[in-house]
Amino acid sequence: MPHLDAAYNLARWLAGNAADAEDVVQEAYLRAFRYFDAWRGGNFRVWLLTIVRNSFMTWVKENRGSRLVFHPDAPTGDTADTEATAWSTPPRDPESLLLERIDSQTLARLMQRLPAEYREVLLLREVEDLSYKEIATVIDVPIGTVMSRLSRARLALRKLWDGAQPAEAANGV
Amino acid sequence: MACDRYRLLLPALSDRQLGPLRRFLVSRHATHCTACAAELEELDAMRTALRTRLTYHRAPPGLAARIGSTLPREEASAAVAGPRRIMPAWGFAGSGLAGALAGVALTLVLLGGRPAGRDTALQGVIDSQIRARMADHLTDVLTSDQHTVKPWLSERLPVSPPVPELKDVGFPLVGGREDYVDGHPTAVVVYRHAKHVVNLYAWAAPAMADAGFRTSASQGFNVVSWRAGGIAYYAVSDCEADALMQFARDIAQAAPPDR
Numbered sequence: 001m002p003h004l005d006a007a008y009n010l011a012r013w014l015a016g017n018a019a020d021a022e023d024v025v026q027e028a029y030l031r032a033f034r035y036f037d038a039w040r041g042g043n044f045r046v047w048l049l050t051i052v053r054n055s056f057m058t059w060v061k062e063n064r065g066s067r068l069v070f071h072p073d074a075p076t077g078d079t080a081d082t083e084a085t086a087w088s089t090p091p092r093d094p095e096s097l098l099l100e101r102i103d104s105q106t107l108a109r110l111m112q113r114l115p116a117e118y119r120e121v122l123l124l125r126e127v128e129d130l131s132y133k134e135i136a137t138v139i140d141v142p143i144g145t146v147m148s149r150l151s152r153a154r155l156a157l158r159k160l161w162d163g164a165q166p167a168e169a170a171n172g173v
Numbered sequence: 174m175a176c177d178r179y180r181l182l183l184p185a186l187s188d189r190q191l192g193p194l195r196r197f198l199v200s201r202h203a204t205h206c207t208a209c210a211a212e213l214e215e216l217d218a219m220r221t222a223l224r225t226r227l228t229y230h231r232a233p234p235g236l237a238a239r240i241g242s243t244l245p246r247e248e249a250s251a252a253v254a255g256p257r258r259i260m261p262a263w264g265f266a267g268s269g270l271a272g273a274l275a276g277v278a279l280t281l282v283l284l285g286g287r288p289a290g291r292d293t294a295l296q297g298v299i300d301s302q303i304r305a306r307m308a309d310h311l312t313d314v315l316t317s318d319q320h321t322v323k324p325w326l327s328e329r330l331p332v333s334p335p336v337p338e339l340k341d342v343g344f345p346l347v348g349g350r351e352d353y354v355d356g357h358p359t360a361v362v363v364y365r366h367a368k369h370v371v372n373l374y375a376w377a378a379p380a381m382a383d384a385g386f387r388t389s390a391s392q393g394f395n396v397v398s399w400r401a402g403g404i405a406y407y408a409v410s411d412c413e414a415d416a417l418m419q420f421a422r423d424i425a426q427a428a429p430p431d432r
Contacts, residue, residue: 001237008232029240104226126223132190151184
């Protein structure tokens, strides 16, 4: 199966557990197989990840009922405000800058606390190394939205990290 | 440009998504502005954390097989048996997604360009394969020694196909049997590929011109057929189409060019 690891990793991070991830991936490959004629060439991995992502969305609708995992982007004005405020007062404490000190367990826990829409852009960007344009294709939004969502995702992760640190430190000591 | 406008572009700079001009302008700004430099450092730190510390969940073993088993084989074989021209994509689809995707170009050429008529020989080898599996009668001579199988076959049959040693390329020899397919006394050389049985059928076709590889899929089996040196060959297996094609190539290479 081509790109099975990439498909599974994305599904696993989106669904949050192995069993559901497998269901999503199986469904995705079935769809890929059915609609293979619709593949217009180009990056096959991007095409496949798009299908994985859509399969996940369907799965959410079918299995989680009304529980909203993906929420639409906040109204633009609101977002701009939040973002402007956040960007203008970034944490300047050098200790909090050192995100790379984070261990994988903590990082995984924080990632799972992010909304799925943030998780997916971070995964597509940092793990799959997709360009903004490719991410826009996968999640079917304009490039500008990709950029703002990535920014908000990073900000949210950073906030979680800053919040998590004292607890971690306390536990550690 | 004001600092906050540069700052908005810092993520794109860090993501290496800026064109050359903007990249130059924004990085130049960041070398002079401590706030932006710190911001950039933080972005890079998060990237490093995500790229190096975030668990990469590899697909569990067996998932590929489970996916393969859910793909609609019936439709594929129906398309092969029926008028193939209508849905050329389904012709290779039966071979499993992996094989199909990996060998798209090749298979499209082989299949799409070559509408197949009713092929009783093809049906014959598949029937034989199924019969042998059901009767648990895969081999008459069970040995991994090529020097036993070949004489055994040539003693009994008008043709004796090449029996190369292909263990090193993933096809250990299992044995041989004689069969009767589509009116031909047939030599069958049995190989294994992982958990799949690969049967090589060969019968005399002296009046027929040589023909290149032709792939088909039916009833869950992939078939590669060709003719060389007055022998008709059919390689049949439920392994992936790509692997079977490689097998066919190896056999064809082992066959003496003339006989």
